[in-house]
Amino acid sequence: MPRLYHTKSKTGCKRCRARRVKCDESRPTCGSCRRHKVECTYDREESGNATHTNGASGQNHSPSITESRERRRRELELLHFFTVQTTRTLSSTHVPELLETWSVDVPRLALSYDPLLDAIMAFSSHHMARIAETQEKREEYLTLRSLYLESTLHKHRQAVGGLSRENADAVSFTTVILTIDAFANLRERQLEPYEPPVQWIQISRGVGSVCKLALDLIKDDDDAKILPLIDTMMPFIGVYHSKREQNIALFAHLLVPQDGEMVDADDMQAYETTASLLGWILAGHKSGEHLKMYCRRLTTFPVLLPDRFITLLERQDPRALVLLAHFFALASYATEFWWIGEVPYREICAIQGHLSPGWQGMAAECVQVVQAHAPGRAEQGLPR
Numbered sequence: 001m002p003r004l005y006h007t008k009s010k011t012g013c014k015r016c017r018a019r020r021v022k023c024d025e026s027r028p029t030c031g032s033c034r035r036h037k038v039e040c041t042y043d044r045e046e047s048g049n050a051t052h053t054n055g056a057s058g059q060n061h062s063p064s065i066t067e068s069r070e071r072r073r074r075e076l077e078l079l080h081f082f083t084v085q086t087t088r089t090l091s092s093t094h095v096p097e098l099l100e101t102w103s104v105d106v107p108r109l110a111l112s113y114d115p116l117l118d119a120i121m122a123f124s125s126h127h128m129a130r131i132a133e134t135q136e137k138r139e140e141y142l143t144l145r146s147l148y149l150e151s152t153l154h155k156h157r158q159a160v161g162g163l164s165r166e167n168a169d170a171v172s173f174t175t176v177i178l179t180i181d182a183f184a185n186l187r188e189r190q191l192e193p194y195e196p197p198v199q200w201i202q203i204s205r206g207v208g209s210v211c212k213l214a215l216d217l218i219k220d221d222d223d224a225k226i227l228p229l230i231d232t233m234m235p236f237i238g239v240y241h242s243k244r245e246q247n248i249a250l251f252a253h254l255l256v257p258q259d260g261e262m263v264d265a266d267d268m269q270a271y272e273t274t275a276s277l278l279g280w281i282l283a284g285h286k287s288g289e290h291l292k293m294y295c296r297r298l299t300t301f302p303v304l305l306p307d308r309f310i311t312l313l314e315r316q317d318p319r320a321l322v323l324l325a326h327f328f329a330l331a332s333y334a335t336e337f338w339w340i341g342e343v344p345y346r347e348i349c350a351i352q353g354h355l356s357p358g359w360q361g362m363a364a365e366c367v368q369v370v371q372a373h374a375p376g377r378a379e380q381g382l383p384r
Helices: 014-019 031-036 069-084 096-110 114-131 135-161 168-188 198-218 227-242 244-249 265-287 291-304 307-314 318-334 343-354 364-372
Strands: none
Touching: 014 031, 014 135, 069 096, 069 114, 096 114, 096 168, 096 227, 114 135, 114 168, 135 168, 168 198, 168 291, 168 343, 198 227, 198 291, 198 307, 227 244, 227 265, 227 291, 244 265, 265 291, 265 307, 265 318, 291 318, 307 318, 318 343, 318 364, 343 364
């Protein structure tokens, strides 16, 4: 089964659990709550209710979102915001057919598939939190996001395990939304001590797995709504494969072994494949393609990463971290979109600070690029 979100903190403070970020569990106030100057509450013991987060249990783990007039009003607000605002910030929605898919077809699918409806609510809440004018509103929407996300995951895991022709479309769109939401949530994660965002990569790879399974089920269904998304991306994937060597050459300077460094053949192959992906993304930027199509390349990057490279990231291999920093530098060209925003700047600065002096020079240009494209210099008029 493709890997989905997992709760980052089971015994951390209440706020960190709600926001699904790692809690350092410092007492009486954790580091995250201290930074945000908010109350820190520990309401769960280490040996307490951790098992209740496991969706495999027979208990109902959906969040308690009580039925009320206020809930109906709030969900209408979130659905409306998704259709008229959030969908216009998604990759490829400069193409009218794909904008209609996201703003019309996806909400319609959600009416008969609860995990997709909850995913829309979570993602819309996340977007509204990003543009909230007060900290109180931001916290309110982030809490909503965590509640709907928990409900999405509980139901979606079961549906992925029973993927069928009837639910393939809805399952695919739910997975795509979860992936973009996971990238947006990198902004909330702790960066000291630095750990590569492997969870986001694993979630993104789940998109590829789900879409492959779904495509086998609906490839002869002309009415399948996920097909236009796949069809518009396939030519770009074809170019990526056909220009591998040219793409690698754009980042060949990152592959040169340092003095005395011995590089395993499998590791070098993983580095080269990743460099090829970076070159493919850079080619899109240099060609002047629409920024929303460029974002498709960014979201495809983790899907196509080789397993070996992910292992190297988990080991905090310095060359792998340098290559990751260059991905975030390329992502900084699209910081005007709310779900990218400050993420590249935060990740690059954290990677640069984590690298030893001998490797920092290879990531220095990333710092320069991301500083030049920091949030706040966005083109006027684009939805954020």
